[in-house]
Amino acid sequence: MKRLFTFTLIFAALISVLLFAPRIAKPAHASDALIEGFKQVEVASVADAMEQLYGKKIYMSHSMRPLFATKFAGPAVTVMLKKEEHNEGSKAQQGMLDLIDTSPEGSVYVMVLEDGLDYAGVGGLMATTMKVRGFAGAVVDGSIRDLPQIQRIQFPIFSRGVVPSTTVNHFRVVGTNIPVTCDGVHVEQNDIVVADQDGVAVVPRAQAEAVLKKAQELDFAEHSTFPLIEKLKSIREAIAKFGRI
DSSP states (O other), rough: OHHHHHHHHHHHHHHHHHHHHHHHHHHHHHHHHHHHHHHHHHHHHHHHHHHHHHHOOOOOOOTOSSSSSSSSSEEEEEEEEEOOSSSGGGGGGHHHHHHHHHHOOOOEEEEETTTTTEEEOOOOOHHHHHHHHTOOOEEEEEOOHHHHHHHHOOOOOOOEEEEEEOOOOEEEEEEEEEEEEEEEEEEEOEEEEEETTEHHHHEEEEHHHHHHHHHHHHHHHHHHHHHHHHHHHOOHHHHHHHHHO
């Protein structure tokens, strides 16, 4: 009888887990759907949508380029490094490593190096860790190094340059998950970073739903125009129909 009672309790506990686990997971679904939506639209449409809706520039400059052709979207986690000569070694940069080890899967690592174009903020070790931890990608306002390893593992990363140097003993982490300005664009934790071969845009979380809807409309108009141009052999007539240029 005692064994039967124990088995009944265990069975009831398992049923409770099965019944209630989906309810616990539901809050993430809306956010996941938003991220998935941004993965499908073009960054050019995202940039246009933000400008048309809010009159704001949210895209990074022409100097922010991918190491290889890629496309990703995800919530930002941020790290800021200040230029400072010291002899503390990597201890002064522990915060950026902790951020990698503690950020959720799907995050986009946004790193800002003060006057850092001649220093590599991310190399093979950090890129490999982000890859295995499931980061969507990284954006570095500075330079990167260890290209053979990063290309081998195909970790998506944007940067403003490539150099062989290190940040160790030259920079200090001054904050993680704080507001930063990355290549001229304001970025806060959980903002949505969208990247493709055209470049990088950052959508404030509070405006993400409206921007995604508008970007989807712009994508549809542009993609509908292509076959019309091929048929009419006229960009003027095609744009008159769909109004997208």
